[in-house]
Amino acid sequence: MTENTTNNNQGTEKKPDKTIKPRFNTNWIFAVLAVSLILFSLLNGGKPVQKTTTSEIKEMIANRDIEKLIVINKDQAEIYLKKEALESGRYPKLPTKPGTGFGMSLPKANFTYTIGDMSSFEPFILEAQKSAGYTEKELIYPDYQTRKNYLVDALSWLLFPALLIVLWLFLMKRMSGGGAGGAGGIFSVGKSRAQIFDKDTNVKLTFNDVAGLEEAKTEVMEIVDFLKNPKKYTSLGGKIPKGALLIGPPGTGKTMLAKAVAGEANVPFFSISGSDFVEMFVGVGASRVRDLFKQAKEKAPCIVFIDEIDAVGRARGRNANFGSNDERENTLNQLLTEMDGFGTNMGVIILAATNRADILDRALLRAGRFDRQIHVELPDLTEREAIFKVHLRPIKLEKGFDIGFMAKQTPGFSGADIANVCNESALIAARKNKTVVEKQDFLDAIDRIVGGLERKSKIISMVEKKTIAYHEAGHATVSWHLEHASPLFKVTIIPRGKTLGAAWYLPEERQLTTREQILDEMAYALGGRASEELIFGKISTGALSDLEKITKQAYAMVSFFGMSEKIGNISFYDSSGQSDFGFTKPYSEKTAELIDQEVNLIIAESYVRAKEVLKNNIKGLTELAELLLEKEVIFSEDLERIFGKRKADLLKEERKAEAKSKQTEAVTETATPEKTVKKSKTKDKA
Ligand code: ADP
Numbered sequence: 017m018t019e020n021t022t023n024n025n026q027g028t029e030k031k032p033d034k035t036i037k038p039r040f041n042t043n044w045i046f047a048v049l050a051v052s053l054i055l056f057s058l059l060n061g062g063k064p065v066q067k068t069t070t071s072e073i074k075e076m077i078a079n080r081d082i083e084k085l086i087v088i089n090k091d092q093a094e095i096y097l098k099k100e101a102l103e104s105g106r107y108p109k110l111p112t113k114p115g116t117g118f119g120m121s122l123p124k125a126n127f128t129y130t131i132g133d134m135s136s137f138e139p140f141i142l143e144a145q146k147s148a149g150y151t152e153k154e155l156i157y158p159d160y161q162t163r164k165n166y167l168v169d170a171l172s173w174l175l176f177p178a179l180l181i182v183l184w185l186f187l188m189k190r191m192s193g194g195g196a197g198g199a200g201g202i203f204s205v206g207k208s209r210a211q212i213f214d215k216d217t218n219v220k221l222t223f224n225d226v227a228g229l230e231e232a233k234t235e236v237m238e239i240v241d242f243l244k245n246p247k248k249y250t251s252l253g254g255k256i257p258k259g260a261l262l263i264g265p266p267g268t269g270k271t272m273l274a275k276a277v278a279g280e281a282n283v284p285f286f287s288i289s290g291s292d293f294v295e296m297f298v299g300v301g302a303s304r305v306r307d308l309f310k311q312a313k314e315k316a317p318c319i320v321f322i323d324e325i326d327a328v329g330r331a332r333g334r335n336a337n338f339g340s341n342d343e344r345e346n347t348l349n350q351l352l353t354e355m356d357g358f359g360t361n362m363g364v365i366i367l368a369a370t371n372r373a374d375i376l377d378r379a380l381l382r383a384g385r386f387d388r389q390i391h392v393e394l395p396d397l398t399e400r401e402a403i404f405k406v407h408l409r410p411i412k413l414e415k416g417f418d419i420g421f422m423a424k425q426t427p428g429f430s431g432a433d434i435a436n437v438c439n440e441s442a443l444i445a446a447r448k449n450k451t452v453v454e455k456q457d458f459l460d461a462i463d464r465i466v467g468g469l470e471r472k473s474k475i476i477s478m479v480e481k482k483t484i485a486y487h488e489a490g491h492a493t494v495s496w497h498l499e500h501a502s503p504l505f506k507v508t509i510i511p512r513g514k515t516l517g518a519a520w521y522l523p524e525e526r527q528l529t530t531r532e533q534i535l536d537e538m539a540y541a542l543g544g545r546a547s548e549e550l551i552f553g554k555i556s557t558g559a560l561s562d563l564e565k566i567t568k569q570a571y572a573m574v575s576f577f578g579m580s581e582k583i584g585n586i587s588f589y590d591s592s593g594q595s596d597f598g599f600t601k602p603y604s605e606k607t608a609e610l611i612d613q614e615v616n617l618i619i620a621e622s623y624v625r626a627k628e629v630l631k632n633n634i635k636g637l638t639e640l641a642e643l644l645l646e647k648e649v650i651f652s653e654d655l656e657r658i659f660g661k662r663k664a665d666l667l668k669e670e671r672k673a674e675a676k677s678k679q680t681e682a683v684t685e686t687a688t689p690e691k692t693v694k695k696s697k698t699k700d701k702a
């Protein structure tokens with residue numbers, strides 16, 4: 017049971033997938049290893065030697081073909097044949113010349129023989145020779161050699177460290193989050209993760225694509241001019257600014273604006289998020305900053321855009337009790353050094369975005385760094401209309417679609433939210449097999465984005481439903497009868513997301529809020545609970561978010577806005593966010609007590625006011641609640657039918673009528689002297 021007035025959905029950003037290619041890739045290591053292995057085995061072996069059998073050996077002996085016999089490692093025998101034997105034609109499969117290893121001068125065995133039983137091998141050879149009629153002198157005895165296979169040895173030596181290295185590389189990749197970014201690994205941990213848009217990537221965004229934001233645009237327009245005609249400024253001795261900070265809530269088009277600057281100036285655009293600098297390895301952030309600036313200087317003139325700069329730029333030395341993050345500080349220091357380091361007229365301009373300018377380190381905002389601050393606020397009515405126009409371009413609309421109405425329905429929406437509404441409405445229309453997107457689809461899309469998906473299936477008992485209906489009717493009734501309440505346009509008891517029901521207001525576009533307006537807001541926020549108490553004599557937990565809101569408001573009134581007489585015109589608000597008031601209050605115990613008292617008083621008074629209004633309109637309240645139970649959703653027209661015109665509208669009309677009558681009086685008053693003047697003039701002429 018909340019009052020939904022505004023909402024901020026974070027925009028989903030589209031990022032191109034082109035990243036800067038790392039110059040070194042781990043795959044190279046594996047390639048080099050593989051190539052050297054192949055070469056090694058070629059050098060070592062060449063063609064494998066033919067195997068032979070016991071009977072063949074006997075035959076060789078009988079033919080007296082064997083030159084020598086070498087037993088290797090006690091299990092292999094190498095047989096070398098005589099030159100004449102090879103030339104004799106008895107061994108057609110063998111080359112006629114003694115084989116040599118690939119590029120080596122050592123002679124190669126012609127046959128190998130696998131020895132089954134070592135102890136019987138030598139007797140067998142000698143026996144065979146003797147039976148072939150060899151004399152004692154002619155007898156060939158096997159030589160014994162132990163030979164190392166260096167390849168196997170080397171491999172077994174290498175295997176373990178290689179495994180370790182592979183494991184380490186894998187872990188590095190995982191830790192640096194490189195998995196998603198593609199090839200990178202340990203050799204690019206220190207490289208910046210910036211995405212670059214230049215002439216090759218067709219991301220052409222101009223100021224035409226950015227709707228509204230006129231002031232911000234004029235400010236950045238200057239930057240475009242700096243980049244386009246640097247001479248114009250430098251020849252007069254001026255210095256081109258180094259950076260500008262775009263400040264504003266998420267989804268308001270900061271990234272878009274920065275991209276548009278690059279697009280308009282026709283220069284490369286580097287985009288990186290502040291959180292990309294933050295890594296668990298010491299020194300990585302700083303080295304990434306260094307790399308980013310190196311790349312940027314190479315591409316100058318260009319624009320570097322750092323999104324969410326608060327991730328690195330948070331004020332240093334705070335939260336000391338939680339152990340400060342040295343790594344982040346190093347990164348920030350590096351950023352500051354780099355910004356000081358490059359010359360003013362290098363043509364590199366840094367744009368950074370944040371929605372928390374208050375927590376940024378003062379050093380970042382100093383002149384010569386981000387010396388310009390451009391505020392990008394949530395769009396107002398006309399700006400929303402312009403943004404709708406941009407995002408409705410690709411959408412097939414029904415005839416006579418009212419864009420102005422859509423803009424009115426979306427107070428507090430950011431540009432990203434509006435883009436989302438347009439897309440969502442097209443999806444909803446498609447789901448209903450429509451050929452064009454209709455107004456109702458947009459309303460459904462807005463509902464969905466504001467409140468999450470409808471949960472009609474959520475089971476609510478009749479008793480609960482009645483409580484919710486009276487609660488919401490209470491809000492509506494009170495707000496209808498208060499002068500400064502925001503105009504109500506819809507009340508629903510359809511559960512959505514976490515809320516069970518909601519009263520929707522169109523907040524006025526205003527920069528200042530008066531005490532009366534806050535008090536009225538508090539009164540109608542309490543209207544829900546007051547109605548429950550009045551009708552059922554029981555209160556429920558349904559008022560949680562209402563109470564949370566008014567408590568915050570009341571404390572803000574007393575301790576921030578100086579709106580309580582007893583405390584006076586004092587504000588304990590800290591816009592710098594630099595002092596840790598969370599731990600030590602800047603006021604005495606006595607003041608603290610006084611603040612609590614004042615807050616209690618304000619809330620109690622508001623509750624009484626709300627109840628008063630409800631008591632006076634109890635018939636309308638019941639009618640409204642019953643209508644809600646029946647229809648689930650009601651609009652301002654229904655309220656007007658029940659209660660008549662809204663108090664605020666009535667007063668407005670009254671005032672207008674009053675002013676009119678005063679004006680006519682004023683006219684009649686001034687009429688006479690004017691006439692006399694004219695008369696005198698005519699007299700002169702005459
Ligand atoms: P931020 O960087 O402020 O969080 P983005 O620039 O990423 O916001 O905006 C997100 C999306 O919202 C954009 O891609 C665009 O579709 C839409 N958008 C935001 N502001 C505007 C605007 N003024 N005009 C048109 N579209 C906008």
Ligand code: ZN
Binds near residue numbers: 018019541544559562
């Ligand atoms: Zn409520």
